[in-house]
Amino acid sequence: MPEPGKMMMRDNAATLMGQAREHREPFSAAAMREITVPTLLINGARSAPFLHAIADAMLRHIAGAKRVVIEGAGHAMNVEQPGAFNAAVLDFLATR
Numbered sequence: 001m002p003e004p005g006k007m008m009m010r011d012n013a014a015t016l017m018g019q020a021r022e023h024r025e026p027f028s029a030a031a032m033r034e035i036t037v038p039t040l041l042i043n044g045a046r047s048a049p050f051l052h053a054i055a056d057a058m059l060r061h062i063a064g065a066k067r068v069v070i071e072g073a074g075h076a077m078n079v080e081q082p083g084a085f086n087a088a089v090l091d092f093l094a095t096r
């Protein structure tokens with residue numbers, strides 16, 4: 001792994017225990033339907049299947065949501081394909 005990625009993981013390691021102990025209610029379809037702001041969902045084409053399933057559900061329940069899949073990228077699509085990621089975000093913002 002490149003050093004910047006390692007640094008990011010080390011910087012965030014202290015948050016893992018807090019995340020593991022956190023007991024939030026599941027994010028429900030009803031909660032998604034309450035979202036009324038413009039919403040852009042972005043996945044990397046190589047992201048884990050469960051992340052695509054989450055985006056699929058969000059797309060079904062958030063009115064007007066838009067989805068973009070970044071080819072040649074996994075979960076860190078903003079690092080792996082920054083040009084495509086930035087273009088998708090800027091395009092979305094330009095239509096708002």
